[in-house]
Amino acid sequence: MTIQIRTLDSAQADFRQQLAHVLAFEAAEDEAIDRAAATILAAVKTRGDAAVLEYTNKFDRLQAGSVAALEIPRAQLLAALEALPASRRGALQTAADRVRAYHERQKIECGSAGFSYTEADGTVLGQKVTPLDRVGIYVPGGKAAYPSSVLMNAIPAKVAGVADVIMVVPTPDGIKNPLVLAAAAIAGVDRVFTIGGAQAVGALAYGTDTIPAVDKIVGPGNAYVAAAKRRVFGVVGIDMIAGPSEILVLCDGSTDPDWIAMDLFSQAEHDELAQSILLCPDAAYIDRVQASIDKLIGDMPRQEVIRTSLTNRGALVKVRDMAEACEIANFIAAEHLEISAAEPQRWADLIRHAGAMFLGRYSSEALGDYCAGPNHVLPTSRTARFSSPLGVYDFQKRSSMIHVSEAGAQTLGKVAAELAYGEGLQAHARSAEYRLK
Amino acid sequence: MTIQIRTLDSAQADFRQQLAHVLAFEAAEDEAIDRAAATILAAVKTRGDAAVLEYTNKFDRLQAGSVAALEIPRAQLLAALEALPASRRGALQTAADRVRAYHERQKIECGSAGFSYTEADGTVLGQKVTPLDRVGIYVPGGKAAYPSSVLMNAIPAKVAGVADVIMVVPTPDGIKNPLVLAAAAIAGVDRVFTIGGAQAVGALAYGTDTIPAVDKIVGPGNAYVAAAKRRVFGVVGIDMIAGPSEILVLCDGSTDPDWIAMDLFSQAEHDELAQSILLCPDAAYIDRVQASIDKLIGDMPRQEVIRTSLTNRGALVKVRDMAEACEIANFIAAEHLEISAAEPQRWADLIRHAGAMFLGRYSSEALGDYCAGPNHVLPTSRTARFSSPLGVYDFQKRSSMIHVSEAGAQTLGKVAAELAYGEGLQAHARSAEYRLK
Numbered sequence: 001m002t003i004q005i006r007t008l009d010s011a012q013a014d015f016r017q018q019l020a021h022v023l024a025f026e027a028a029e030d031e032a033i034d035r036a037a038a039t040i041l042a043a044v045k046t047r048g049d050a051a052v053l054e055y056t057n058k059f060d061r062l063q064a065g066s067v068a069a070l071e072i073p074r075a076q077l078l079a080a081l082e083a084l085p086a087s088r089r090g091a092l093q094t095a096a097d098r099v100r101a102y103h104e105r106q107k108i109e110c111g112s113a114g115f116s117y118t119e120a121d122g123t124v125l126g127q128k129v130t131p132l133d134r135v136g137i138y139v140p141g142g143k144a145a146y147p148s149s150v151l152m153n154a155i156p157a158k159v160a161g162v163a164d165v166i167m168v169v170p171t172p173d174g175i176k177n178p179l180v181l182a183a184a185a186i187a188g189v190d191r192v193f194t195i196g197g198a199q200a201v202g203a204l205a206y207g208t209d210t211i212p213a214v215d216k217i218v219g220p221g222n223a224y225v226a227a228a229k230r231r232v233f234g235v236v237g238i239d240m241i242a243g244p245s246e247i248l249v250l251c252d253g254s255t256d257p258d259w260i261a262m263d264l265f266s267q268a269e270h271d272e273l274a275q276s277i278l279l280c281p282d283a284a285y286i287d288r289v290q291a292s293i294d295k296l297i298g299d300m301p302r303q304e305v306i307r308t309s310l311t312n313r314g315a316l317v318k319v320r321d322m323a324e325a326c327e328i329a330n331f332i333a334a335e336h337l338e339i340s341a342a343e344p345q346r347w348a349d350l351i352r353h354a355g356a357m358f359l360g361r362y363s364s365e366a367l368g369d370y371c372a373g374p375n376h377v378l379p380t381s382r383t384a385r386f387s388s389p390l391g392v393y394d395f396q397k398r399s400s401m402i403h404v405s406e407a408g409a410q411t412l413g414k415v416a417a418e419l420a421y422g423e424g425l426q427a428h429a430r431s432a433e434y435r436l437k
Numbered sequence: 438m439t440i441q442i443r444t445l446d447s448a449q450a451d452f453r454q455q456l457a458h459v460l461a462f463e464a465a466e467d468e469a470i471d472r473a474a475a476t477i478l479a480a481v482k483t484r485g486d487a488a489v490l491e492y493t494n495k496f497d498r499l500q501a502g503s504v505a506a507l508e509i510p511r512a513q514l515l516a517a518l519e520a521l522p523a524s525r526r527g528a529l530q531t532a533a534d535r536v537r538a539y540h541e542r543q544k545i546e547c548g549s550a551g552f553s554y555t556e557a558d559g560t561v562l563g564q565k566v567t568p569l570d571r572v573g574i575y576v577p578g579g580k581a582a583y584p585s586s587v588l589m590n591a592i593p594a595k596v597a598g599v600a601d602v603i604m605v606v607p608t609p610d611g612i613k614n615p616l617v618l619a620a621a622a623i624a625g626v627d628r629v630f631t632i633g634g635a636q637a638v639g640a641l642a643y644g645t646d647t648i649p650a651v652d653k654i655v656g657p658g659n660a661y662v663a664a665a666k667r668r669v670f671g672v673v674g675i676d677m678i679a680g681p682s683e684i685l686v687l688c689d690g691s692t693d694p695d696w697i698a699m700d701l702f703s704q705a706e707h708d709e710l711a712q713s714i715l716l717c718p719d720a721a722y723i724d725r726v727q728a729s730i731d732k733l734i735g736d737m738p739r740q741e742v743i744r745t746s747l748t749n750r751g752a753l754v755k756v757r758d759m760a761e762a763c764e765i766a767n768f769i770a771a772e773h774l775e776i777s778a779a780e781p782q783r784w785a786d787l788i789r790h791a792g793a794m795f796l797g798r799y800s801s802e803a804l805g806d807y808c809a810g811p812n813h814v815l816p817t818s819r820t821a822r823f824s825s826p827l828g829v830y831d832f833q834k835r836s837s838m839i840h841v842s843e844a845g846a847q848t849l850g851k852v853a854a855e856l857a858y859g860e861g862l863q864a865h866a867r868s869a870e871y872r873l874k
Contacts, residue, residue, distance in 0.1 A: 374837035386674035400811035
């Protein structure tokens with residue numbers, strides 16, 4: 001059984017249009033979903049716990065008596081961790097340790113200490129960096145419940161110094177995912193509520209008697225969650241609205257084609273909208289990858305998802321050379337970029353836009369998804385042109401520090417007044433002039 | 438003529454509710470404006486230049502023959518700069534130099550070099566930092582056209598290394614603001630188009646034959662611009678949607694009350710919705726500030742705006758002591774926080790949330806607005822709880838770098854496979870296992 005993947009050649013005259021067509025993805029903006037989310041948010045804002053309880057019991061088919069009853073006590077998280085088989089518990093702990101180590105390095109290297117400098121006249125300028133007070137982490141329930149995402153969202157917040165990390169995760173029909181609870185225990189999540197949907201977003205944004213209001217909400221969710229996050233943006237901070245996951249593989253044609261086929265599968269198995277693209281200068285190698293795909297697909301438990309994803313959104317692209325592949329990669333600005341080649345750093349130096357780069361034949365994306373250390377929450381849908389992996393910096397903010405000396409006020413006051421008069425803001429000018437001797 | 442400003446006392450039982458009432462501000466979400474913006478965006482996306490030209494000629498009452506004719510050539514920017522009086526030109530240049538110096542420092546101190554480290558088994562992890570390729574800066578036309586904002590938006594982008602900075606500024610009835618053009622010349626803006634409104638946002642987000650598509654749009658605008666920015670978020674990056682400007686003054690009661698009154702005016706004169714609040718432990722001093730306000734208001738050219746702002750949104754608050762003032766300041770999370778006191782650093786150390794802190798009696802906010810160096814684009818409406826001043830970091834993004842060695846793949850592969858099986862993602866597991874020997 002074969003998979004018919006689109007093949008493109010960069011030498012074709014209309015290649016760029018064809019590529020743009022392959023990349024085109026617009027999240028359905030469903031007005032009905034948006035209105036439903038707005039209604040739920042308004043109810044939670046007005047009626048607090050009562051609304052959260054009603055929606056949760058209704059949508060998740062529960063009979064909870066209060067929102068307090070929806071909280072999972074820490075003892076239960078720890079029990080879930082204790083109950084794991086040793087190998088899985090060890091793997092989760094190793095992953096958490098490596099993610100923490102990378103983000104601690106990131107915290108140090110990315111200016112978390114702030115800075116300050118003194119000018120000749122005694123004026124001091126600088127920047128103070130502080131963690132957010134309280135953060136909410138949305139974790140999807142059901143089939144897309146990934147313990148690795150709990151680690152990737154909670155650990156950077158804790159490394160940043162966020163005192164309160166509140167996790168929400170819906171439990172339809174009361175079914176809890178023990179790996180997710182164990183991950184929350186390992187990541188140091190402070191409180192967990194089994195609520196989801198727009199009602200959970202509303203509870204975190206506005207606060208209720210039981211659920212504390214947070215300063216930022218991160219983590220992926222369904223269309224209602226995304227619509228609700230967009231609407232509460234400004235009341236609280238939010239992370240990017242994630243699109244379908246993508247992998248772009250640049251291969252020089254010397255990697256085992258089975259490896260590349262499986263790397264393409266690993267992205268495609270996420271969901272039908274996921275996107276896997278290969279760029280390679282070697283046409284014969286592309287054929288070998290196609291053959292590997294056809295050979296390996298039958299063994300995949302999620303083969304239907306993979307087949308749909310590769311058929312509808314995948315592409316095997318013949319390029320002129322690796323340099324052209326890098327140029328095309330900059331246009332695509334992929335979430336995950338694998339450079340499976342002999343001199344990966346040489347090509348990585350040409351890449352300006354990518355969420356995460358996986359260099360060399362041994363750096364399969366799956367390693368980064370779980371345990372290499374860097375975050376797996378990455379910009380999708382070409383947004384790597386302007387945004388970054390989730391990181392410690394997302395849980396910090398800066399304040400400018402301005403301490404003007406008496407001498408400094410003499411020089412700066414004249415400049416400020418001159419410009420303030422130019423803008424017609426006389427109180428600004430006077431305020432500066434008062435400080436002149 | 439006196440101004441009746443609301444007075445509060447933190448000792449009152451319902452103080453927190455009263456304070457919350459004073460701070461409450463919800464941007465009117467006008468469905469009609471949002472729909473109009475959506476219509477304009479769709480037209481620009483579909484018809485490009487033709488739509489931009491039609492809307493511009495209609496809304497700004499122009500008769501341009503093409504979008505190309507709406508571009509201001511660099512020679513005209515330079516001519517505007519040359520034509521300025523020497524004192525104003527000098528002030529603009531000094532401000533630009535100081536803003537550039539601060540942001541260059543910020544670039545160095547905030548991890549722009551990225552980082553990289555090698556683990557014992559040869560695996561290399563790190564982070565690469567790159568500038569955005571192209572950025573759009575929206576500059577409002579008419580009465581709120583501030584040359585200082587051109588500097589504050591464009592200079593950090595240039596310091597970050599953005600190659601193309603495209604400025605848009607509407608010119609209703611064809612009237613151009615020479616100070617704005619001069620500021621664009623000084624800041625190193627690459628191209629300027631005299632377009633505005635949702636049509637300018639659409640042109641920058643989608644690109645037209647004449648106007649290049651950008652990766653991020655920054656800068657304030659009216660309700661149509663804000664609605665359009667919200668809608669293109671995701672296609673491009675955007676900065677925060679700014680609310681009304683605010684100042685919070687913490688004063689120990691020893692600063693000349695005229696200075697404090699004028700500082701409160703300098704915020705209030707921006708617009709009727711601007712907010713000025715004083716926190717002070719000395720009731721008699723608060724009376725002196727009120728007296729200064731009444732004494733000084735008559736001389737202010739913008740006294741009607743100041744009066745409305747202070748009457749509707751201002752407050753003079755008696756607090757127990759400076760420590761309590763800091764605690765309240767953390768709740769308010771003000772855009773501008775002036776600490777006009779004998780030991781300003783002592784109190785600044787207690788502040789967790791503020792856009793910019795102005796320390797000491799000589800650091801009037803006006804100095805920071807124009808020329809101290811730090812950015813004057815700051816988080817408003819309590820968003821300093823989770824966001825930061827505009828900075829070099831807003832024009833950069835990060836990519837994670839993962840180069841797993843053959844030896845590293847042996848350890849990481851087992852951990853990743855274990856967790857992937859736990860999540861039911863078999864292709865992920867196989868992809869990791871292929872790299873095991």
